[in-house]
Amino acid sequence: MKLSVLLIAVAFVGASDAFQFFSKFKRAPKVDIDAEKRVEDMFGDKKLVVLTGASDGPGLEAASSLIESGKYHVVAPTHNLPRLQSIMNERNLPKDSFTPMQCDLASFDSVRSFCDEVEEWRGAKKIDRLVCNAAVCEPDLPEPKWTVDGHERTMQVNYLSHFLMISKLMEGMKEGTDPRVLTVGSVTGPDNSVAADGVYPIADLMDLDGFEAGFKSPICMADGYGFSAAKAYEDSKLCCLMLAAVLHARNHKLNGISFGSVYPGCLTEPHMFRNGADKELYDRYMDVITGGEGFVSEEVAGQHLFQAVDDAKCAKSGVYWSWRGDKDESKYVGSGDADSIYEGSSIAFQNIELARDLYDVTTDVTEADWPKIKTVVSPCPTLKVIGAISKASIEKEELKRMREMPGFDTGEVPVSRRKKIVAKVDKVLGTVLGKTVGRVIRPVLGFLNRRVLGKLPEEAVSGSLQEEKPLEEEIGEIISKQLEVETKIGKTDEELISEVMTGSSTGNEGVNGKKIEPKIVS
Numbered sequence: 031m032k033l034s035v036l037l038i039a040v041a042f043v044g045a046s047d048a049f050q051f052f053s054k055f056k057r058a059p060k061v062d063i064d065a066e067k068r069v070e071d072m073f074g075d076k077k078l079v080v081l082t083g084a085s086d087g088p089g090l091e092a093a094s095s096l097i098e099s100g101k102y103h104v105v106a107p108t109h110n111l112p113r114l115q116s117i118m119n120e121r122n123l124p125k126d127s128f129t130p131m132q133c134d135l136a137s138f139d140s141v142r143s144f145c146d147e148v149e150e151w152r153g154a155k156k157i158d159r160l161v162c163n164a165a166v167c168e169p170d171l172p173e174p175k176w177t178v179d180g181h182e183r184t185m186q187v188n189y190l191s192h193f194l195m196i197s198k199l200m201e202g203m204k205e206g207t208d209p210r211v212l213t214v215g216s217v218t219g220p221d222n223s224v225a226a227d228g229v230y231p232i233a234d235l236m237d238l239d240g241f242e243a244g245f246k247s248p249i250c251m252a253d254g255y256g257f258s259a260a261k262a263y264e265d266s267k268l269c270c271l272m273l274a275a276v277l278h279a280r281n282h283k284l285n286g287i288s289f290g291s292v293y294p295g296c297l298t299e300p301h302m303f304r305n306g307a308d309k310e311l312y313d314r315y316m317d318v319i320t321g322g323e324g325f326v327s328e329e330v331a332g333q334h335l336f337q338a339v340d341d342a343k344c345a346k347s348g349v350y351w352s353w354r355g356d357k358d359e360s361k362y363v364g365s366g367d368a369d370s371i372y373e374g375s376s377i378a379f380q381n382i383e384l385a386r387d388l389y390d391v392t393t394d395v396t397e398a399d400w401p402k403i404k405t406v407v408s409p410c411p412t413l414k415v416i417g418a419i420s421k422a423s424i425e426k427e428e429l430k431r432m433r434e435m436p437g438f439d440t441g442e443v444p445v446s447r448r449k450k451i452v453a454k455v456d457k458v459l460g461t462v463l464g465k466t467v468g469r470v471i472r473p474v475l476g477f478l479n480r481r482v483l484g485k486l487p488e489e490a491v492s493g494s495l496q497e498e499k500p501l502e503e504e505i506g507e508i509i510s511k512q513l514e515v516e517t518k519i520g521k522t523d524e525e526l527i528s529e530v531m532t533g534s535s536t537g538n539e540g541v542n543g544k545k546i547e548p549k550i551v552s
Contacts, residue, residue, distance in 0.1 A: 083164030091332020107133030
């Protein structure tokens with residue numbers, strides 16, 4: 031009888047939990063007054079933005095605009111903390127709206143430490159925007175540079191570390207105010223067909239062989255082939271575009287976060303060309319790509335980035351945002367004022383299969399631990415039990431259906447060992463429950479049905495108040511009476527299981543072979 035009592039206890043606890051759940055259903059969640067006050071003191075009504083690459087270029091201009099608007103508090107990860115603090119002081123930006131933090135995108139450990147620091151520092155405040163803007167571009171490098179993690183530097187700084195950062199901070203964005211994750215792409219990244227007109231080198235990840243192999247030195251390119259500094263940059267930006275696309279597909283409808291990518295315009299500022307890079311050659315190359323009118327200043331690119339963070343229309347998820355000074359999409363890509371923003375076309379947002387593969391291999395390379403995607407389910411224990419029963423019933427019917435495969439062969443359909451075991455276990459449990467626990471639990475379920483959903487007694491309708499026994503006590507009495515009946519069956523659970531496994535069961539036989547019809551107590 032041990033098995034019977036155990037299953038009855040499970041059913042009893044489930045019923046009890048269900049009533050406890052509904053009795054607490056209207057309770058409001060606890061409010062941490064101290065945590066809310068701390069958030070109010072730190073941020074007021076400002077939204078929280080994490081923006082990489084805020085030390086110079088469009089990132090610095092965007093950070094300045096966000097802070098000056100009075101609507102945002104900007105967290106700026108940087109590998110040179112004193113320099114960024116000095117720049118912000120020169121611009122007289124309010125310190126209560128700006129928080130620089132140490133982070134080197136060329137080190138995964140540094141990225142993890144930064145994310146941990148942000149999580150501890152923000153407390154109960156949700157992150158409203160995460161803008162992955164930082165990038166390095168060294169198109170004339172003759173050979174790859176390596177990070178402390180053993181990866182090609184351009185790809186790790188521009189893409190891999192941002193991938194890791196998003197995985198660690200995304201959970202803190204759920205339920206934020208219009209939460210958005212933005213990656214910054216490039217006109218060379220989308221497809222090299224309309225915008226780039228097939229100019230070499232082509233942004234193409236091919237079959238991701240380099241990533242599949244671990245992307246550790248000496249493997250320096252995503253496709254696994256020889257090094258090209260310009261292509262490394264373009265491939266990294268294509269990865270950023272695809273990351274936005276796959277995160278939109280995987281997460282947007284589940285957590286409400288908007289995922290998009292931005293191309294703020296073509297920049298050829300002198301300070302961007304270090305290590306002997308040829309600015310004149312790059313200018314001519316980008317002149318072809320942008321239609322001759324796509325060059326923008328750092329201030330304009332920064333305003334474009336600011337618009338993608340701030341503009342309500344940019345809350346739309348799964349979009350590649352850009353600007354143009356002409357209605358013809360093939361011309362002047364990246365230029366234009368705020369009214370010229372448009373949803374750009376990108377093969378990166380169409381090739382979702384490759385994007386998913388990229389997501390998987392990058393997770394392996396970075397050892398990112400993404401938040402688990404949780405299916406929305408009812409917390410009610412009773413509904414959980416019903417769901418489990420339904421699932422078991424469906425599996426049972428599927429086993430019956432799969433005994434035949436019409437049109438495949440005329441012989442016996444092979445049945446896997448697992449299916450045979452499942453079928454045998456189903457037979458055992460069905461028989462045992464039918465002969466033991468079923469007799470006990472059916473009256474309990476009947477009682478609960480009458481108690482919860484059945485017709486009200488006349489005394490209740492007429493207003494008479496009579497003391498009732500506690501629900502648990504009444505159920506306990508029913509179970510006790512049923513157990514008295516069960517002792518007359520005369521067979522243990524082990525004997526019943528043995529009968530089913532050997533196929534020798536002959537029915538409800540009690541002591542001396544006499545069939546016993548148990549009395550049902552109602």
